[in-house]
Amino acid sequence: MKSSWTARGAGLVALALVTLACAGLAAAGSSKNGTAKAAANPFAHYGKITLNVWSADNQDPGPKPVIEALARSFEKQYPNVTVKLKFYGLTDYLKIIQLALNSNNAPDVAEGNQGYGTDALLVKAKLIRPLDAYVKKYHWNKYFPPGAIAQFKWTPDGNTYGKGNVYGVGQFGQSTGIFYNKATLKKYGFTANMMPTTFAGFEKLMAGLRAKVPSSQPIAVIGNKSAYESMHSYGLVQGIYVPAAQVRNWIFHAPGARYDTPQNIKALGIYQGWFKKGYFGNDYNAVDENEAAAAFSKGKGVFYLGGNWQAQVIYAGLKNNVGFMNMPPGSSGKYVAVGATSLPIHISTKSKYPDVAAQFINWQIAGPNSAQLMYKQNQVPAILGAPAPPKNAYMASLAKGWQQLVKDNGLTLFPDWSADTMFQYLGSQLQQLTAGRTTPEAMAKSVQANWAAFDKRIKKK
Secondary structure, eight states: OOOSSSOOOOOOOOOTTSOOOHHHHHHHHHOTTOHHHHTTOTTGGGOSEEEEEEESOOOTTTHHHHHHHHHHHHHHHSTTEEEEEEEOOHHHHHHHHHHHHTSTTOOSEEEOOSSTTTHHHHHHTTOBOOOHHHHHHHTHHHHSOHHHHGGGEEOTTSOOBSSSEEOOBOSBEEEEEEEEEHHHHHHTTOOGGGOOSSHHHHHHHHHHHHHHSOTTSOSEEOOOTTSOHHHHHHHHHHHHHSOHHHHHHHHHTOTTOOSOOHHHHHHHHHHHHHHHTTTTOSOTTTSOHHHHHHHHHTTOSSEEEEEGGGHHHHHHHHGGGEEEEOOOOOTTOOOOBSEEESSOEEEBTTOSOHHHHHHHHHHHHHSTTHHHHHHHTTOOBOSTTOOOOTTOHHHHHHHHHHHHHHHTTOBOOOGGGGSTTHHHHHHHHHHHHHTTSSOHHHHHHHHHHHHHHHHHHHTTO
């Protein structure tokens, strides 16, 4: 999964209005004027140097091989630079990264983690460098529209999220949506070639399936043992009624932001209703995310509502019988879902080579062949306008899902980033809601109170 508090799992059709072909990406990855000019090596004056890079994206297959391959091509482009990579698991990484960046042997480049749990602390301690000059130089604001780039912004005191300077950018796109089993749909008289294009249509499909699928089987699969997959699947309903910007403002603690709005309470009621109707079966709290994705890959249920980082596991079981789509939009016509980029990549304030570090970051997100390297590992490029994967309908659907969300500024980010206790608190409240032990109104009021307590603390600083 992707969250501020637990390890992230690892599992785009190019937009016509963004003309970034592979050659354009190569140019963006080397310099504004293209690879040929970069061959002159603007870093040669440093002599032989080592760029120390730390990452918590240690999954293989997954992000690790992509990062390694791009590091090697970066060294080939700039032969006086040696990139020394060091990988960790996220849980261990988050325990040491602040101390590491504060040491005399701080890495030049290091991933952080969005939200108040990590990045706020790194900014507050002035351990990572504002990157606004590089945003302008490399046009990162074109790769990440306002709704996406906000996840990397902080005021210099680390207290205000979503505003201020840009402190990093992310490499991979990680969003939630609907995986569907084509064979099972066909078995019950529905066709995967005519999936709903509206939320109302999707609800009608769910009801139609519930009437035909044996009651012992779920329609939609989630693994909510650790309580966070309900955050993800709820986000697919929330986005129909609550604009993504409103959710982000709540995460960012914008003045006047609230969780207990009429729109959110309505969405909570509809989500609770899905459980009352038996759409999720009865064992969703007994299995974790990975177990649920694996069970879906073996034929359980019709839909899996979760993150695109489970794409490889699901494909391994269902092969060409699996499809993916975003939740169809509501009346706004905008695609909205829980999602964000992978871990933000930062430059240490202690680095002697920030310009080399910035070029390395750009190489990782938009360097030559970067998108195709990601697709080979079932990863989705985060940048807007990345080329579509060649001759791979499944990866194309995953890529299209991310691009739709970014284009519509529809990424809500992850709700647990809103407070240091929100991961546990919101998860437990959603468990109470889905079990029918609380009402949407009571839950929304309780979550807002938890948020308000944290808001009071950060605004005292």
